[in-house]
Amino acid sequence: MSELSTLVQFFFSGLTSGSVYALIAVSLVIVYKVSLLICFAQGEFFVIGALTMVTLTSKGLPMPLAFVLSVLISTVIGALVERILIRPIRNSSVGNLIVMTIAISLALRGSALLVWGKESHILQPFSAGKPLHVLGATLQPQVLWIIGITVVVLFVIWFFFERTTLGVAMRACAENRLGASLMGISTQKAALLSWAWGSGIGALAGMAVAPLLFMQYSSGLMPMVKGFIAMSIGGLASIAGAVVAGYLLGIVEAYTIGLISSQFADTIVFTLLIIVLIFKPSGLFGATRSREV
Amino acid sequence: MRKRLTIATVVACLFFLTGAVNTAQSQTKAPYKIGFIVPLTGYLSWLGEYMKKGAEVKVEMINKAGGVNGRPVELVTYDDQSSPEAATRHAQRLISRDGVVAIMGTGTAVVSGAVSSVANKSRVPAVIQSGYALTEKETFTFNNAHPTDFAISRPMLYFQKKGIKQVALLMPIGPLGELGSGIARKHAPTYKITIVGEEKFDVKAADVTAQLAKLRALNPQAIMAFTTGEPAALLARNMAQMGMNIPLVVSHGNATPGFLKLVAQTPTMVIVPSGKIMAIETLADNDPVKKVVAEFSRAYQAKYGEPANYYSGQQADAVALIAEALRVTKSEDPVKLRDALENIKNFAGCNGVYNMSPTDHQGTRTEDMILLTIKDGKWALLD
Numbered sequence: 212m213s214e215l216s217t218l219v220q221f222f223f224s225g226l227t228s229g230s231v232y233a234l235i236a237v238s239l240v241i242v243y244k245v246s247l248l249i250c251f252a253q254g255e256f257f258v259i260g261a262l263t264m265v266t267l268t269s270k271g272l273p274m275p276l277a278f279v280l281s282v283l284i285s286t287v288i289g290a291l292v293e294r295i296l297i298r299p300i301r302n303s304s305v306g307n308l309i310v311m312t313i314a315i316s317l318a319l320r321g322s323a324l325l326v327w328g329k330e331s332h333i334l335q336p337f338s339a340g341k342p343l344h345v346l347g348a349t350l351q352p353q354v355l356w357i358i359g360i361t362v363v364v365l366f367v368i369w370f371f372f373e374r375t376t377l378g379v380a381m382r383a384c385a386e387n388r389l390g391a392s393l394m395g396i397s398t399q400k401a402a403l404l405s406w407a408w409g410s411g412i413g414a415l416a417g418m419a420v421a422p423l424l425f426m427q428y429s430s431g432l433m434p435m436v437k438g439f440i441a442m443s444i445g446g447l448a449s450i451a452g453a454v455v456a457g458y459l460l461g462i463v464e465a466y467t468i469g470l471i472s473s474q475f476a477d478t479i480v481f482t483l484l485i486i487v488l489i490f491k492p493s494g495l496f497g498a499t500r501s502r503e504v
Numbered sequence: 505m506r507k508r509l510t511i512a513t514v515v516a517c518l519f520f521l522t523g524a525v526n527t528a529q530s531q532t533k534a535p536y537k538i539g540f541i542v543p544l545t546g547y548l549s550w551l552g553e554y555m556k557k558g559a560e561v562k563v564e565m566i567n568k569a570g571g572v573n574g575r576p577v578e579l580v581t582y583d584d585q586s587s588p589e590a591a592t593r594h595a596q597r598l599i600s601r602d603g604v605v606a607i608m609g610t611g612t613a614v615v616s617g618a619v620s621s622v623a624n625k626s627r628v629p630a631v632i633q634s635g636y637a638l639t640e641k642e643t644f645t646f647n648n649a650h651p652t653d654f655a656i657s658r659p660m661l662y663f664q665k666k667g668i669k670q671v672a673l674l675m676p677i678g679p680l681g682e683l684g685s686g687i688a689r690k691h692a693p694t695y696k697i698t699i700v701g702e703e704k705f706d707v708k709a710a711d712v713t714a715q716l717a718k719l720r721a722l723n724p725q726a727i728m729a730f731t732t733g734e735p736a737a738l739l740a741r742n743m744a745q746m747g748m749n750i751p752l753v754v755s756h757g758n759a760t761p762g763f764l765k766l767v768a769q770t771p772t773m774v775i776v777p778s779g780k781i782m783a784i785e786t787l788a789d790n791d792p793v794k795k796v797v798a799e800f801s802r803a804y805q806a807k808y809g810e811p812a813n814y815y816s817g818q819q820a821d822a823v824a825l826i827a828e829a830l831r832v833t834k835s836e837d838p839v840k841l842r843d844a845l846e847n848i849k850n851f852a853g854c855n856g857v858y859n860m861s862p863t864d865h866q867g868t869r870t871e872d873m874i875l876l877t878i879k880d881g882k883w884a885l886l887d
Contacts, residue, residue, distance in 0.1 A: 220717035220746070227711040329550050330762040331734055333769075342745045348717070349746050424710055425734040425766055429547075433708040469714045473704040474677055 216347025229461020254431025260414020289410020446494020546586025558816025684730025
């Protein structure tokens with residue numbers, strides 16, 4: 212095996228991890244964008260989406276139908292959580308809301324344990340087939356699915372928030388809740404929709420990356436942490452930033468493992484985060500928002 | 505206006521799980537109480553479940569056969585939540601409040617080490633089941649699990665037979681990986697094996713092909729990875745992806761139905777060191793453990809409708825060892841009971857034939873282990 216094939220394999224390894232981080236980061240950003248809230252339950256929607264799909268496919272449902280149903284189920288759960296648990300305390304401080312999302316995360320994880328048990332589950336890749344060989348390195352076809360799904364998700368998000376009245380109204384709510392409500396926009400509806408979006412995309416992320424990993428009730432933790440780092444590097448509210456940062460994170464990790472040592476991977480990643488936070492606190496793609504009017 | 509999001513969250517979850525779970529008692533005479541610390545929740549809960557079932561079946565078998573010295577055996581069970589703190593608390597409670605004759609449990613070196621520490625301080629015999637390496641000072645602790653060394657020396661014995669000389673290590677980052685690496689390097693010369701390279705990986709990683717690519721460049725004939733569960737399965741999957749047709753040895757913690765499900769579809773040859781209970785039908789009729797293993801498996805299958813495994817058998821052995829010591833000494837005195845445990849000789853259990861002594865508190869030999877691999881989605885005996 213040549214030196215080159217090893218270097219390419221490092222890249223593919225990074226692409227694989229990065230595709231996982233990026234999609235989770237997008238689901239975190241979408242909730243943040245509309246409600247200025249970091250939802251710590253996002254990792255659980257990731258798990259619920261993936262495990263629902265595992266259950267549905269094992270019941271004999273065709274893959275595409277199971278896929279759509281799982282997204283819908285998770286979206287409904289997300290909306291219900293917002294309606295029942297978040298809305299009553301919507302006027303509390305950000306701190307309270309964040310603690311609430313942590314509580315929701317633990318509750319959902321507990322429920323997942325009851326529904327799916329402790330064992331790990333396998334979700335079959337979306338398309339059967341051998342790994343792709345490029346210059347002696349290999350890549351799982353599922354990674355291409357994840358990249359494709361990420362592109363579609365980005366387009367749908369862009370279209371919704373830039374081109375539809377409802378999307379623009381939701382952005383307005385995030386910018387200025389009072390102003391938006393004075394313009395006749397229902398802030399309650401906007402918050403509900405943001406949760407539905409977030410949980411739907413979280414579930415989508417889980418389903419897309421599950422065939423690369425193994426899924427159990429507590430599998431949401433690692434993606435949540437890495438997704439959060441990607442989100443911070445990308446600039447909290449930037450969806451494109453989250454995607455770029457997610458892949459960057461995966462690739463930096465893989466080359467650190469490959470060229471230096473796997474024991475330094477975390478150190479390098481957090482150093483990257485610290486550097487970004489010091490020199491560009493708004494993140495790589497974040498708008499500078501410190502101007503005073 | 506400057507908006508800034510500050511995130512300062514402290515999550516402190518304290519679950520106090522109290523209330524002992526007592527098994528039903530049938531006889532009227534005062535029972536022998538055995539303290540049982542087991543990870544029923546937390547990350548080791550998959551293991552705890554097997555341990556609990558194994559212990560309960562064995563206690564039932566003993567009580568059905570008339571108990572020990574005409575007295576029933578009773579378990580006092582506590583959940584250690586997979587944490588050493590809870591294990592310490594429960595061990596203290598078992599000794600000071602529940603008045604148990606001995607303690608057994610629990611998973612992992614760290615948590616069972618905590619139990620051992622309490623037991624020795626209070627001078628009460630403990631039979632633990634983990635990779636915990638006993639020190640000379642811990643005169644009251646026995647560890648009836650196969651010593652961690654066996655899980656590495658046993659596959660190396662097989663490699664020597666098969667002419668495999670170049671082995672690469674792929675170890676998890678953390679104490680377990682350090683342990684595995686140290687043992688592998690210690691035993692390699694004995695079996696004429698060269699360690700051609702070593703890589704580390706994060707057990708939570710989504711992909712380990714980067715490490716595998718580095719190792720592949722060194723042309724190993726096998727890879728040894730001292731890891732359990734999902735990360736072990738991920739290694740197998742990534743090796744298959746890269747077309748690496750060499751055996752992968754993982755730790756003896758993998759002989760579970762759950763792990764089997766994870767790697768059943770993967771073409772990589774996965775080798776799992778385990779106990780004879782995992783291949784009952786291949787045991788020779790004159791195998792000293794065959795009778796014990798078969799009887800236990802039958803009772804287990806009847807009660808839970810699933811086959812017994814390495815961990816349930818191991819826990820049953822702990823119950824049997826304590827019961828045997830009680831039978832011999834007829835006393836609840838901790839020192840006498842400890843001495844009786846130390847004097848157990850040629851005692852057949854699921855993990856092999858135990859020969860305890862004051863210097864050997866583990867009792868089994870390398871040959872008591874077997875190697876499993878997976879054929880047609882089922883465990884199969886390799887060696």
